[in-house]
Amino acid sequence: ALLLPAVQQAREAARRTQCKNNLKQLGLALHNYHDIYTCLPPGYIARNVSATDPASMEAGPGFAWGTMILPQLDQAPLFQQLDLEGDCTDAANVALAKERLPAFRCPTDPGLDTFIVNDGTADYELALANYVGIYGYGNVTMAPGNPDPAGMMYRNSSTRFRDVTDGLSNTLLVGERASNHDFIRNAPEAASQSTWYAAIPNVNRPSGSMMMAMPEGPGSLVLGHVGMTMMGGMQMRHVPNSTNHIVNFSSRHVGGAQFLLGDGSVHFLSENVDYDTFRWLGQRADGNVIGEF
Structure with missing residues (x-):
C-alpha cells in the first residue's frame, strides 16, 4: 500500500512522456508538410466562398489539419482512401473517420475511442x-x-x-485537450471532444462557456484559441484547465497541459500561467516580448 502512490506517479510520468513524444511526432509531421508545401496545413478547409463577400464563407464542414498530415504520420494508406474532392460527411469518407490514431491520443486521457456528432441531418462517428x-x-x-x-x-x-515574426520558439502550434471536463467541473462530455478528422457542425454541442450562451462552431472540434475580447472590452481568458471555457486547452496531467511550439519543442504550461504570456504565445506576430514560461 505504501508503494502504490510511487507506482502511480511512475506510471503517470511515463504517460506524460509518451504524450510529449506524441506532440513531437505531430510537430515533425507538420514541419515535413511545410517542407513539401511551403506552408502549414489549414486548420480546416471550407470551400463555399463567395467571390464578392469572403466573410460569407460557411463555417464547415471541412477536412482538418490532422487529415492533411496523415502521409507525414506514416498513414498514407488511410489518406489515400479518403476522397478529398468529396465532402468530409460523405459516407465513404466518414467510414474512415473513426480510425483510432495513437499519435493523436494522450495516454493519460481515459476517453472512449470515438464519439458522435450530429449536423442536423445525420450522426457521424469520429x-x-x-x-x-x-x-x-x-x-x-x-x-x-x-x-x-x-x-x-x-x-x-x-x-x-x-510569417511567424515572433519566432517559432515563442509561438504555440498545437495544444492538449481532455476528452471531458468532469475532473474540472460538472461539464457535459460532448462539450470538449475533439477529432483529427474534420470540422463538422454539431447541433448537440453545448455552449463552451460558463459565462453566457455562446455556441461553438465546427472549428472547435479541431482548433482552440487562447482567449477573446467580449463586449465592453472584457477578456475571456482560456488558460489550460480553465473553468470558464471548456472547448480549448486542458489535460489529465496535474496542473496544466502540454503544448507543441512552432520550433518542434514541447512545453508543459501551468494552469496558473501568466495570462498575457499565454495570450502572446498564441499569436504568431503580435510583437510582444515573452519571458520565461
Missing part, C-alpha cells in the same frame, strides 16, 4: 483526439473577412514559417 491546433485570439468560427485570427492554423489558413 475518432477522438487530444490535440488541437492553435487558432490564436478570438472565436474559432471567424471568417477570413473578419479580423485575422493571428494564430498558426485556422479556417483555410496557409501560414508560412516566415
Whole structure:
C-alpha cells in the first residue's frame, strides 16, 4: 500500500512522456508538410466562398489539419482512401473517420475511442483526439473577412514559417485537450471532444462557456484559441484547465497541459500561467516580448 502512490506517479510520468513524444511526432509531421508545401496545413478547409463577400464563407464542414498530415504520420494508406474532392460527411469518407490514431491520443486521457456528432441531418462517428491546433485570439468560427485570427492554423489558413515574426520558439502550434471536463467541473462530455478528422457542425454541442450562451462552431472540434475580447472590452481568458471555457486547452496531467511550439519543442504550461504570456504565445506576430514560461 505504501508503494502504490510511487507506482502511480511512475506510471503517470511515463504517460506524460509518451504524450510529449506524441506532440513531437505531430510537430515533425507538420514541419515535413511545410517542407513539401511551403506552408502549414489549414486548420480546416471550407470551400463555399463567395467571390464578392469572403466573410460569407460557411463555417464547415471541412477536412482538418490532422487529415492533411496523415502521409507525414506514416498513414498514407488511410489518406489515400479518403476522397478529398468529396465532402468530409460523405459516407465513404466518414467510414474512415473513426480510425483510432495513437499519435493523436494522450495516454493519460481515459476517453472512449470515438464519439458522435450530429449536423442536423445525420450522426457521424469520429475518432477522438487530444490535440488541437492553435487558432490564436478570438472565436474559432471567424471568417477570413473578419479580423485575422493571428494564430498558426485556422479556417483555410496557409501560414508560412516566415510569417511567424515572433519566432517559432515563442509561438504555440498545437495544444492538449481532455476528452471531458468532469475532473474540472460538472461539464457535459460532448462539450470538449475533439477529432483529427474534420470540422463538422454539431447541433448537440453545448455552449463552451460558463459565462453566457455562446455556441461553438465546427472549428472547435479541431482548433482552440487562447482567449477573446467580449463586449465592453472584457477578456475571456482560456488558460489550460480553465473553468470558464471548456472547448480549448486542458489535460489529465496535474496542473496544466502540454503544448507543441512552432520550433518542434514541447512545453508543459501551468494552469496558473501568466495570462498575457499565454495570450502572446498564441499569436504568431503580435510583437510582444515573452519571458520565461
